[in-house]
Amino acid sequence: GAVVSQHPSRVICKSGTSVKIECRSLDFQATTMFWYRQFPKQSLMLMATSNEGSKATYEQGVEKDKFLINHASLTLSTLTVTSAHPEDSSFYICSAGGGGVTDTQYFGPGTRLTVL
Amino acid sequence: DQQVKQNSPSLSVQEGRISILNCDYTNSMFDYFLWYKKYPAEGPTFLISISSIKDKNEDGRFTVFLNKSAKHLSLHIVPSQPGDSAVYFCAASSKRGGADGLTFGKGTHLIIQP
Numbered sequence: 017g018a019v020v021s022q023h024p025s026r027v028i029c030k031s032g033t034s035v036k037i038e039c040r041s042l043d044f045q046a047t048t049m050f051w052y053r054q055f056p057k058q059s060l061m062l063m064a065t066s067n068e069g070s071k072a073t074y075e076q077g078v079e080k081d082k083f084l085i086n087h088a089s090l091t092l093s094t095l096t097v098t099s100a101h102p103e104d105s106s107f108y109i110c111s112a113g114g115g116g117v118t119d120t121q122y123f124g125p126g127t128r129l130t131v132l
Numbered sequence: 133d134q135q136v137k138q139n140s141p142s143l144s145v146q147e148g149r150i151s152i153l154n155c156d157y158t159n160s161m162f163d164y165f166l167w168y169k170k171y172p173a174e175g176p177t178f179l180i181s182i183s184s185i186k187d188k189n190e191d192g193r194f195t196v197f198l199n200k201s202a203k204h205l206s207l208h209i210v211p212s213q214p215g216d217s218a219v220y221f222c223a224a225s226s227k228r229g230g231a232d233g234l235t236f237g238k239g240t241h242l243i244i245q246p
Contacts, residue, residue, distance in 0.1 A: 050233050059236040060176070060221070109175050113229065120166055121230040123175035
């Protein structure tokens with residue numbers, strides 16, 4: 017299947033700092049990518065839809081000023097967690113694909129964020 | 133409220149037998165359903181999908197059945213192998229391929245006993 021990469025795989029930061037997570041589709045172009053968050057022993061929750069060349073759309077309850085999304089090219093989306101707090105500690109996963117290009121969403125390996 | 137429900141947090145099956153994982157959904161706008169396999173600290177791996185116009189889709193050892201009137205789907209794995217031990221997530225979307233994002237269930241931890 018298609019390959020989606022994420023970087024970094026894990027990051028530890030101090031409270032109040034910002035962290036950027038990259039999501040890349042390695043062998044296909046994606047006009048749309050998605051960002052999910054998973055808390056321990058919980059399901060994956062869709063946070064936002066990243067649209068190439070336009071603003072991201074956020075799910076209800078997700079603060080757009082806290083989770084900044086940029087989709088500057090057809091193979092790269094970034095999620096920046098601004099002014100991180102310990103409650104932002106989670107597993108962040110991106111996906112790409114779907115629609116007329118593929119019949120599924122391909123997921124990256126995830127990024128474990130720990131905010132001290 | 134949960135729109136996709138996997139009511140069994142865990143399931144233990146003997147190697148070689150059939151594993152049946154169940155999933156229910158409430159949103160009648162869902163038209164496309166997917167099953168993913170996931171290991172801890174990794175992203176989900178796609179297994180199989182089904183469109184609402186079908187009631188069955190098969191791929192090797194994996195078969196997904198959809199009962200649209202009951203809003204229920206199931207994943208059958210036969211024969212079950214030790215490598216199948218993982219958490220299985222059911223996901224749904226209103227667009228083909230999950231093109232509008234996926235709604236996930238909480239997952240079922242499948243344990244294959246030797």
